[in-house]
Amino acid sequence: HSNSAQCVSRKLVRNGEERPTVICIEGNIASGKTTCLEYFSKTNNIEVLTEPVAKWRNVRGHNPLGLMYQDPTRWGITLQTYVQLTMLDRHLSQICGPVRMMERSIFSAKYIFVENLYKSGKMPEVDFAVLSEWFEWITQNIALPVDLIVYLQTKPETCYERLRERCREEEKVIPMEYLESIHQLYEDWLIKQTSFKVPAPVLVISADDDLEKMLHQYEENKERILSAQR
Ligand code: DCP
Numbered sequence: 001h002s003n004s005a006q007c008v009s010r011k012l013v014r015n016g017e018e019r020p021t022v023i024c025i026e027g028n029i030a031s032g033k034t035t036c037l038e039y040f041s042k043t044n045n046i047e048v049l050t051e052p053v054a055k056w057r058n059v060r061g062h063n064p065l066g067l068m069y070q071d072p073t074r075w076g077i078t079l080q081t082y083v084q085l086t087m088l089d090r091h092l093s094q095i096c097g098p099v100r101m102m103e104r105s106i107f108s109a110k111y112i113f114v115e116n117l118y119k120s121g122k123m124p125e126v127d128f129a130v131l132s133e134w135f136e137w138i139t140q141n142i143a144l145p146v147d148l149i150v151y152l153q154t155k156p157e158t159c160y161e162r163l164r165e166r167c168r169e170e171e172k173v174i175p176m177e178y179l180e181s182i183h184q185l186y187e188d189w190l191i192k193q194t195s196f197k198v199p200a201p202v203l204v205i206s207a208d209d210d211l212e213k214m215l216h217q218y219e220e221n222k223e224r225i226l227s228a229q230r
Contacts, residue, residue, distance in 0.1 A: 027152030148228035152207035
């Protein structure tokens with residue numbers, strides 16, 4: 001990463017013919033995205049970007065993630081505005097090397113998380129309207145190319161168990177129904193493809209198995225993932 005000679009500025013990428021391949025890892029909360037990214041970070045020539053969750057837990061000393069779980073109606077827009085900014089920053093940052101793999105995307109932030117807050121009656125309509133205007137402006141005016149979506153498909157029950165095990169303080173309040181709604185939104189978007197525009201082809205990987213079996217699956221799917229067509 002630190003080798004700046006290998007880093008291509010966005011401007012050059014956009015003007016030139018050659019563009020790196022961008023792969024987004026998607027899936028429910030605690031579906032195992034981080035483990036997947038860790039596996040691929042050991043592969044040469046892949047730049048791996050994890051989710052900016054540390055920023056969502058601490059922006060200038062405030063914790064919008066925690067606030068959102070405590071009172072989604074009041075703080076949902078606060079967190080989601082910041083998520084949208086940090087995801088945009090990720091999509092636009094300098095790409096080092098021929099393949100970039102990133103955790104989630106600006107698309108799932110809007111189509112899954114903002115949608116869920118609004119649909120469940122926890123986000124006021126005006127907040128949803130403002131976030132939607134921002135999202136539409138961004139996606140209509142800035143090219144955010146994605147070449148492949150890897151969907152880690154899990155049962156909501158699996159995520160619930162993993163969530164309990166990892167014990168992230170803010171997430172202690174998450175009930176099973178929350179994971180079920182997120183699951184349904186992901187299924188409608190990436191499997192049925194009936195809700196929102198899918199920005200790239202989707203590769204589905206079943207992710208209910210334990211760590212060892214998951215690593216084996218990544219090994220098996222490695223070539224397919226890395227040869228994502230543009
Ligand atoms: N989150 C949110 N709104 C978004 C994106 C994420 O409220 N637009 C929340 C959900 C989680 C936390 O942020 O509480 C972290 O998100 P992830 O599920 O993406 O990260 P994980 O660490 O859970 O991923 P995994 O366990 O799959 O590695």
